[in-house]
Amino acid sequence: MLTSSQKVFDVLEFLCANGPHKALEVSKALSLQKSSVHRFLNSLIEFGYVRKDDQTGLFSVTLKVVQLGAMVSSKIDMVETGRSYMRELVATFDQATVSFATFMDKQVLVLRREYPRNCVTRIDLSQQLPAYCTGLGKALLSTKSEEEIDEYIATVPRTAYTLHTLTDGARLKQDLLAAKEKGYAEDISEISDSLHCVAVPILTPHGGLWAISLSGHCSVIREYGVENIVKHLKKAVWDMTSGYSAAPVA
Numbered sequence: 001m002l003t004s005s006q007k008v009f010d011v012l013e014f015l016c017a018n019g020p021h022k023a024l025e026v027s028k029a030l031s032l033q034k035s036s037v038h039r040f041l042n043s044l045i046e047f048g049y050v051r052k053d054d055q056t057g058l059f060s061v062t063l064k065v066v067q068l069g070a071m072v073s074s075k076i077d078m079v080e081t082g083r084s085y086m087r088e089l090v091a092t093f094d095q096a097t098v099s100f101a102t103f104m105d106k107q108v109l110v111l112r113r114e115y116p117r118n119c120v121t122r123i124d125l126s127q128q129l130p131a132y133c134t135g136l137g138k139a140l141l142s143t144k145s146e147e148e149i150d151e152y153i154a155t156v157p158r159t160a161y162t163l164h165t166l167t168d169g170a171r172l173k174q175d176l177l178a179a180k181e182k183g184y185a186e187d188i189s190e191i192s193d194s195l196h197c198v199a200v201p202i203l204t205p206h207g208g209l210w211a212i213s214l215s216g217h218c219s220v221i222r223e224y225g226v227e228n229i230v231k232h233l234k235k236a237v238w239d240m241t242s243g244y245s246a247a248p249v250a
Contacts, residue, residue, distance in 0.1 A: 135197030
């Protein structure tokens with residue numbers, strides 16, 4: 001037996017697939033009571049997913065549904081599109097790992113990693129990481145306003161993973177503002193000793209927020225050169241997002 005929430009989504013899916021309809025038409029098509037359909041439609045109107053034309057009595061989906069679909073689609077497509085560019089980066093920097101991540105619940109959610117061929121230890125692809133002490137997290141945070149950065153620092157507890165972890169709020173804010181100005185972020189032995197990560201943020205017009213990074217042993221990153229890594233990361237982001245009207249943060 002369908003729950004009320006399932007029936008609400010049935011109504012929404014019907015309008016998405018079939019266009020504007022009156023409540024009676026929806027109730028007949030879905031074999032639902034008209035009073036229930038009205039209740040479901042009113043809930044969808046309240047949340048901004050459906051609107052009613054008072055002159056015709058027709059109910060139709062709003063632009064919010066289209067935007068939501070675009071956001072989900074772009075999120076899936078962005079990871080898939082980024083795969084080939086991540087592999088190219090690993091081929092160029094063959095002693096480093098390339099990661100692709102987004103921001104969720106004030107943490108970093110790693111969506112994909114590409115490893116060098118000689119890599120033995122591999123990290124869970126869906127790993128969640130703290131934002132304040134990772135290159136990916138700092139890159140993501142650097143896109144926020146100063147007020148949002150202040151709110152993050154004030155509300156998120158910070159644990160020292162190494163002697164180099166920035167737990168002081170004032171120093172962390174200074175680091176994030178510097179990353180905002182440079183267009184890239186780093187963590188050097190902050191979450192793991194001898195690990196150096198360089199990351200570039202990605203913003204999309206519809207509000208999508210991503211970051212791509214290259215990480216490895218501190219000696220390896222020093223040999224590659226941070227400026228050289230940033231140049232390749234930004235080029236990859238530019239190529240990756242050219243079809244999505246997105247670009248790396250300057």
